[in-house]
Amino acid sequence: MESGLSRDTQLDARMRGKRILFIGVNDDSKDFILDMIVRLGFEVYAVGTRPQYQMVNKVQKYVEYDSNDKSKEAHHSEVIVKRVNEEIGDVDGCICLWDPEIPLAALVTARLGKPGISYTGALAAMSKAQTMEALTSSDLGNGRRNSNNVGVVKYASRCFTIESAADVKKCVEKIGLPAILKTEFGAGGMGVKLVHSLQEAVDHFNHIQVLHDEHKDRSYILGATYKRSCVLMEYVEGSEHCVDLALFHGEVVCAFVCDKGPQIPPDVFRTVITMPSLLPKDKLKSVITAAIDCCKALGFDHGVFDVEIMLTKSGPKLIEINPRVGGFCLRDFILQCYNVDLVHLACLIACDINPHVSVPEGGEKSAGVPSQLPFRHAEIVISESDVKPGPSCSMVGMYIYAWRHRKALKTTATPEILERLHDNGDLFFIRHEFQMREYDHEIPFCTVAVKAESFGKARDKMIDICQRIGLETDDVSLEELLDYFMCGHLV
C-alpha cells in the first residue's frame, strides 16, 4: 500500500544517526514508509523475507531471512538477533508495521534489550478472539496473572474461534444471531460479514476458505499467515471510532480520534471517515479512556497503537487493537489535522526517545509541552483528566473500492485524474494499493479526501468534487453517508 500524499518530513536532530531496525519488509506496500524513515535521518537496517529487495540501496544493511513458518518464531528471533549482532551491531530501536511479523518483531526487540511490546501481547492482538479473552481473563498463561484487566471487562464482547464448519453451530448457539463472522487473524476488513442464520454463517465460513485459496499470494490479508481460522463475534451496534495513540513507558503521549461512517450490511466494509471526531467531549473522553485501558489490559505500555472502538448505547466496546500505526488514510489524516506524523512518533518511541517531555534550556522538565517536537502544533496532548482537541482543519474522506467504484475509476476518476486533482490541491488522493483489485469486497484501492475549516464545509466540498468526477455508488448516496455524522447517529 502506498500513499499519495507527499510528505515533507522535517529532520529531527535527535534521530540523526540513530540506528533503527525495520522488521518485516516482506511486501512492497510499506516501502514508502521505510523511505520516509530514511529521510527522517535514521540509519535504517532491515529484516525481511524478500529475496529481491528493491529498497536495498536505501538501507545500510538488509538481512534476508525466511520467517514464514510461524510455529518457529522463538527460533527465528534467535537467529535474527544473532545475525543482527554479527552483521549490524548495536541498534537503537526496532519497528514493525507488517502485521504478521509483529509478534516476531516483539521477540527480536526484547532479545535486543530494546523497549517495545511483549510477545504475549502481540499474539493476543493478532487473534481477534484472544484480544477479547485478554479483556475478560486474568490468566496470562505460565502462571502469570493479569492485574490490568480489572475494569476492562465492560469493553469486551463474546467472540469464539471457528476452525471448521462444525464449530459454526456451537458458536452460533453460544452467541446468538445476528453475529459477525470474520477471519481470526485477518486485516483490512476483508471477509467481515453480518450473518443472520446458521446456514448463512456456514456458507460464509466456507466462502472464506475459498478466498484463502484464491488469494494465496496475499495470505496476510486474510490472516492465513497464522491460521485459516475465523471467529464469530457478538454484533456490536453503535458508532465506530479509531483511536490512534502513543504511549511512552506507560505515559500517554497523545491520542487522536476519528469517526467512521455507517457500515453497509451484510458485507461490512468501510465507507466514509472524518477527523476530528464530532463526538461531544464526554463521549470523546470515554472512547479515549477505553482505548488506553484496553491497550494496558493487553500489557501494552510503549509504542503507537491503533484501537478500534464501537460506541454503543451501553458505552464503548473494543473491536480490535493493532499494535502499530493505523492503516489506510489514518496517518495522513492525523498529519493534516494535527501535523503529527505517527510514523515519526513511533520511531522516536522505539528508540526510547520521549517525544513528549521537553527540557527547556536551564529549565525544568515540563511534561505535556511538545516544544522540542518536530511538529508545529501537536495540541492533542492529553492527560487522563484532560482532553484538548486542537485540530487545524477538518478532513472528510471516502474509501474507494475497485469493485464498488469500478466505472468511475475507469472513466471519470482514473488514478491519473485523481493524481492530477491531488497535485492541483482539489483533493487528497491517498493510494492504498498499487493494483486495482476488482474482486468483491476487496480492501479499498484508495481514499479520496478533502480538507476544510469545518466538517460542514468539508462535507459540501466532498460532495461537490465526488459529483464532478462521478464517484458515486448505487446503494447509498454520499450525502446520506456523510449526514450520518451530523444527525445524532453518533450515539
Ligand SMILES: Nc1ncnc2c1ncn2[C@@H]1O[C@H](COP(=O)(O)OP(=O)(O)O)[C@@H](O)[C@H]1O
Ligand atoms: N463485532 C462486530 N460488530 C460490529 N461490527 C464489527 C464487528 N467486528 C468487526 N466489525 C466491523 O468490521 C470492521 C473490520 O473488522 P476488524 O475486526 O477491525 O477486522 P480487520 O482487522 O480486518 O480490520 C470493523 O472496523 C467494524 O466496522
Ligand SMILES: [Mg+2]
Ligand atoms: Mg480493523
